[in-house]
Amino acid sequence: MVRPKDPAVRTQLIERAAVMLRAREPITLRSLVAGTGVSTMAVYTHFGGMDGLWQALRQEGFTRLGARLTTVPVSDDPVRDLTALAAAYLDNALTHPDLYRVMFDASVDLEDLPAADATLEHLVQAARRGRDAGRFRADVVPLDLAIQSWTIGHGLVSLVATGPLPRETLDHGPFLLRALFTACGDDPDRCRASVEQGWHRPAPDDERSAAR
Amino acid sequence: MVRPKDPAVRTQLIERAAVMLRAREPITLRSLVAGTGVSTMAVYTHFGGMDGLWQALRQEGFTRLGARLTTVPVSDDPVRDLTALAAAYLDNALTHPDLYRVMFDASVDLEDLPAADATLEHLVQAARRGRDAGRFRADVVPLDLAIQSWTIGHGLVSLVATGPLPRETLDHGPFLLRALFTACGDDPDRCRASVEQGWHRPAPDDERSAAR
DNA sequence: GCGCTGAACATAGCATCGCTATGCCATGTA
DNA sequence: TACATGGCATAGCGATGCTATGTTCAGCGC
Structure with a gap:
């Protein structure tokens, strides 16, 4: 060198x-x-080469997503936090729709897996806290619940951002999350309140303003 | 001419x-x-031009998907049928993963919206039958439930087919569908049985064999 | 402190891409 | 049967990603 x-x-x-x-x-x-x-x-x-540049762009996308998820504060209500993480995920994807598309459009690159796992880890932690706090049943596997939450978030955002459905489709998010959390044992009324708070919590806009 | x-x-x-x-x-x-x-x-x-060819390929993908969904028989259990439709959706996407990617990768083309709507209509019908049969609450909007089911299916399949998650992730499908259907008012036990039957119903393999 | 080495970088050119201009020809009509 | 018209073949254009080759400069041994 x-x-x-x-x-x-x-x-x-x-x-x-x-x-x-x-x-x-x-x-x-x-x-x-x-x-x-x-x-x-x-x-x-x-x-x-250009392929390497696209891969670096994917990494950059996951890095920004991770930074965005880190801004979600940890409260004493894990279900609210998990909802807030999902909302932040959607918000990030709609703020950087082209970057989000690059992250998932390309064929799977094994180099990208650690970055994706790091993203998932945020959800896993919140799910674990929800289980340990007694909101979810004891047999709930945090990784499974994280994947299920990710499925809902990714399904919504990809059908809206790069798919045929209009933006209002995102309003199904709270209902889908409540259905999931309730199926994991959370009390329906508490769940409704937590999801309501987590979904509508105003997103910190430092990321959005800094990115422009 | x-x-x-x-x-x-x-x-x-x-x-x-x-x-x-x-x-x-x-x-x-x-x-x-x-x-x-x-x-x-x-x-x-x-x-x-080539753009028109890609659009024609997307149409072809929706046509094949529609044909696949049509093979799902209508039974006296709408929840089972809705689950079977979701399972057929996943099966079709994994049978034609590249075609599926083309259908959703490209930027949204207004020409494709009718084809996507036709696909969604299968789910809407099953959801409506489920509501009219008393399995779901009377205030359940069939289109909403169809979109929510589609969200789960698309989220799962895109995270697996073009995303970072392994194929076993699809096993979360029944749980997610049960969470959704139960949240729409279906009885948990009946729902479990219906989803079990709809998910594991052997897919008609005429489409798969004919396509090869 | 100086010259050598080798990696970073600039330049030029190649194969191939999607697309278009142009001409030929088959076909429906008068 | 003669013509007009749109489908189709051929050739070539600009632009693409990539590579071969030459140049430059930071770091090490003496």
Whole structure:
């Protein structure tokens, strides 16, 4: 290693790609490096090609999603928190719809699995706290409940963001979450209150404003 | 119209594109027409370009899905039928994963909405029968329940087919459907039995064998 | 402190992509 | 039967991702 590669170039290209993605501009090898001062070869030294760039974009998407989920505060009501996490998931996906599409459009890349698992872990923790707090039955497996919550969130957002259903479809979220949580043993009335609070909790908008 | 366009060419190209899709071969204008005897211009006279071909492929996917759902018999147990429809939806998506991806990957095309609605209509009918039969509460809106079922099915299959989760994730299907149906007023015990029967009902394999 | 080494980067060119311009020809009509 | 018209084949264009080749510069041994 006689001449280290400049990490600033890497982040610059990823950032520019994310901006172009949001602007609905086609991301092309030449259009990506145009105006940056770097040449097309930089994409190959840093990412190994366009495929590597897309993979890096997926990582960036999961990183931003993880940062967004981290802003969800932990309260003494795990069901409310779990709902808030789901709401934050939907909000993030609709705030960065193109990035979200990139994260799940491409064929599965094993390099992306750890990032996806890290995302899921947020839900697993909340599910575990809900079980330990007695809101869910003792035989509820936190990972299973997390996957089921993720299924509802991902189903909703992909049918709306990249699918044929209108945005109002997201209003089914609280009902679906209540159905799930109640089936896991939560008291219907408490569940309704918790989901109501978690769903409508105003999302911290630092992420949204900082991203623009 | 002095020289009518040959409809056989159109179906031949769509069929070939579907085969190449299943074979994981990249579908290219030139590779598509290679060996068919027709030239690249045929794609433009019949589809107006590659975008039109992809749209035709989406239509084909919805058509096959609709045909698959039609094979689900109507019984005297609407909840079982609704579960069987969901199971058939998953089965179809996993039988034609690449076609399924094409159906939902692309940006929403207003031309595709009627096809998607026709798919949804199967679920709406079953939901309505479930409500009229007294299995669901009278205030259950069939369209809402259909959308909620679709959300679960699409969430599961896209997290598995084009996402990071393993195939066993589909086993969460019955639990999620029971949670949903029970939340709509179905008796838990009857619901469990109906979902069990609908989920494990052997899928008619004419579609699967005919497609290969 | 200097020259060598090798990786990062710039440039040019290749194969292939989707698409279009153009000409031929088959076919329905007068 | 002669014509007009739209389907289809051919050739070529701009743009794509990628690679081969040359240049430059940071880091190490002496």
